[in-house]
Amino acid sequence: MRMAVTVDDLPAHGELLPGVSRNDIARGVLRALKNNGIRQVYAFANGTDIADEPELIEVPRLWLKAGYPLGNHTFSHWNINAVGAAEYIGDIDRMDALLRTLLPVSPEVERRRVFRYPFLEEGATQERRDAIRTHLFESQYKIAQVTIDYNDWAWNDAYTRCVVQHDQPSIAWLKAHIMAEAERSVRASSSLAKLLFGHDIAHILLIHVGAFDALMLDSILKDFRARGVTFVTLDEALTDPVYQIDPGYLYEGGRGFLEQIVEARHVDTAGQPEPTMYAVAQLEKVCKAPTGN
Numbered sequence: 001m002r003m004a005v006t007v008d009d010l011p012a013h014g015e016l017l018p019g020v021s022r023n024d025i026a027r028g029v030l031r032a033l034k035n036n037g038i039r040q041v042y043a044f045a046n047g048t049d050i051a052d053e054p055e056l057i058e059v060p061r062l063w064l065k066a067g068y069p070l071g072n073h074t075f076s077h078w079n080i081n082a083v084g085a086a087e088y089i090g091d092i093d094r095m096d097a098l099l100r101t102l103l104p105v106s107p108e109v110e111r112r113r114v115f116r117y118p119f120l121e122e123g124a125t126q127e128r129r130d131a132i133r134t135h136l137f138e139s140q141y142k143i144a145q146v147t148i149d150y151n152d153w154a155w156n157d158a159y160t161r162c163v164v165q166h167d168q169p170s171i172a173w174l175k176a177h178i179m180a181e182a183e184r185s186v187r188a189s190s191s192l193a194k195l196l197f198g199h200d201i202a203h204i205l206l207i208h209v210g211a212f213d214a215l216m217l218d219s220i221l222k223d224f225r226a227r228g229v230t231f232v233t234l235d236e237a238l239t240d241p242v243y244q245i246d247p248g249y250l251y252e253g254g255r256g257f258l259e260q261i262v263e264a265r266h267v268d269t270a271g272q273p274e275p276t277m278y279a280v281a282q283l284e285k286v287c288k289a290p291t292g293n
């Protein structure tokens with residue numbers, strides 16, 4: 001199986017742990033990527049955290065200095081359905097302007113016109129969806145779809161809660177189970193691609209720049225390699241003809257590329273393997289803060 005790895009929410013994803021900086025987390029993720037020989041890993045970046053804490057510009061700088069490119073994840077990480085199309089487009093362009101200021105750091109910044117929709121929401125009305133896509137294509141953007149997503153963000157949130165609560169058994173449980181969950185999601189996506197297209201495709205994995213990702217990514221990537229995954233660049237993955245498909249599906253709530261096609265075409269997925277064993281709602285209960293006072 002071919003897979004491109006992509007990382008969202010640079011410079012800041014999830015809560016910070018005591019004594020761990022955003023730079024530390026990014027370095028941990030970079031180390032895992034380098035250890036596994038993975039090239040051209042896009043980090044999809046936002047600007048609001050940098051506007052609030054200007055020193056966070058060091059995180060995208062680190063990414064570029066590691067030889068990797070940055071993509072556009074909007075400046076404000078708004079939900080497309082919560083703001084007007086013109087505002088959203090302005091926010092994309094605002095992020096582009098911020099990324100452009102990093103050109104002196106690395107020529108990789110020239111590759112920045114690749115877009116990842118925040119929350120994997122592409123627009124619930126035809127006008128909004130079309131307006132954003134038209135702007136992206138007129139500005140020479142490619143859309144970085146997602147076909148593999150093991151909800152690493154929910155594992156990351158659980159992990160940070162457990163560390164703060166010193167809940168060692170729960171931390172051990174998270175560490176022991178995330179690898180199987182990631183594998184499950186890979187197998188399910190491969191199977192679904194074969195159902196939809198009659199053959200497997202070049203997949204695109206979504207992870208985030210989070211503390212648990214920094215901790216577990218090296219093991220997860222090694223495990224993927226041991227199971228026959230070949231890592232390709234996002235540019236290579238996006239040459240797969242499937243990414244020419246516009247699912248044309250109007251929805252609210254995040255959807256991966258394959259799910260959008262399933263729903264748009266009313267494909268019967270009975271008998272397909274489940275992509276997850278641990279639902280987000282279940283992970284949210286792990287080290288959940290006590291309610292009330």
Ligand SMILES: [Zn+2]
Pocket residue numbers: 008009073077118119
């Ligand atoms: Zn995001």
